[in-house]
Amino acid sequence: MNILVVDDEKEIADLVELYLKNENYNVFKFYNSKEAIKCIENEKIDMAILDVMIDGKDGFEICKIIRSKDFTYPVIMLTAKIDDKDKIAGLTIGADDYITKPFNPLELIARVKSALRRYTKYNNKEDKNIIEINGLQIDKQKHKCILYDKEIELTPIEFDILLYLANKKGIVVSSEELFEKVWKEKYFDSNNTVMVHIRRIREKLHENTKNPKFIKTVWGVGYKIE
Amino acid sequence: MNILVVDDEKEIADLVELYLKNENYNVFKFYNSKEAIKCIENEKIDMAILDVMIDGKDGFEICKIIRSKDFTYPVIMLTAKIDDKDKIAGLTIGADDYITKPFNPLELIARVKSALRRYTKYNNKEDKNIIEINGLQIDKQKHKCILYDKEIELTPIEFDILLYLANKKGIVVSSEELFEKVWKEKYFDSNNTVMVHIRRIREKLHENTKNPKFIKTVWGVGYKIE
DNA sequence: CCACAGATTTAAGAAAAATTTAAGATTTAC
């Protein structure tokens, strides 16, 4: 992991470098913005730690440059101020976190790790938008359903039913509840439309009729997915 | 842990999101109440942080909606005012805590953690949804019965009978009471349907016929579980 | 130890719940 560190206060920059190297990160350290900007263009950077440099505002500038070049890695700003407004300003130009000086070394490391964790996790998968159950992936955002790497085409209602069940993984849901949540209407008796949809979903998921793997029937109660 | 954040001030919402993500919470963030309300219905939320939005009162409304849908997760309100009356109003509609802006990030996180700790402790797993008796677990929500880590498949009536007995652990229940509670009908004489069900439950629980471990017969009175 | 009331077992038919099917209605997309 390569971390860019920029601070015109030599002591601070050196200290940050020390802590990071201690954790086995590779550090590109600069005391001015000019060289740092070159580095941004030429090296593969995974994260930046920038001083806001109260007077010169170099830190903010560097952050803007990073984002303007479409790099998405995390940027942490260092500042002497403890003003919330400053934080807001920094964050709106694309910084991910803020650390006020003087900082606790452990806090620095914790935030660095946390930011990297988030970054790599986010860059790994479309994470939170996908629910995974046993090889069945439901992507809420893309409104897609993937079974063992093959997309299953579901109609809107089918998708909603499956999603509702998946969100309640393991919990039994009655036809009535399912109907009222998906249709947002009152349920009336002898309405087996939910059942027909369940049937079609099972068909599309290639469920074994006698022993479904995903949508299970709980007699006298409802359905559950697990 | 999924946390819903709603604030029409983008900077504040973004800031809250940042701090929460830093602590590895999953955040659903909205700048308006309309989408947020949809989210409440469709996602599994563990906590909400809402701006009171002094003028529009959207925050209060969202809180009311959450409670009206019987969600019990904690709700924290954000407000610029430091007016005690507002606090009282908020708390009476079901908010759990109050944070005044500008807030200290550490305070925010501390309150979030504290509220979640309280909530999850109260809602703790074996909570009121699982009854345990001697290695026999009855999970009402999942409608499951587990004996020594193996699931036992019970029919609806069997499940209800076992659950009724388990809820009255140690207390003797007559066939008549059992029938009327489970079937919700009047009991008539020479009705041995309850007994047949008891038999099948015992069979499924692998009860020793001569000396049942769970459902015990109290001669001339009824059954009890202990 | 016998009588007998209460409890259990059994199996088969009845009932209830879930599934399947297909046709017609509705919605959506072009």
Added chain:
DNA sequence: GTAAATCTTAAATTTTTCTTAAATCTGTGG
């Protein structure tokens, strides 16, 4: 405005569960 896709309805079918009733077993008091 039409065709295709999707949804709803209703009836037939299948599956599972429940009830009944008769035969059998068991604990209790005389």
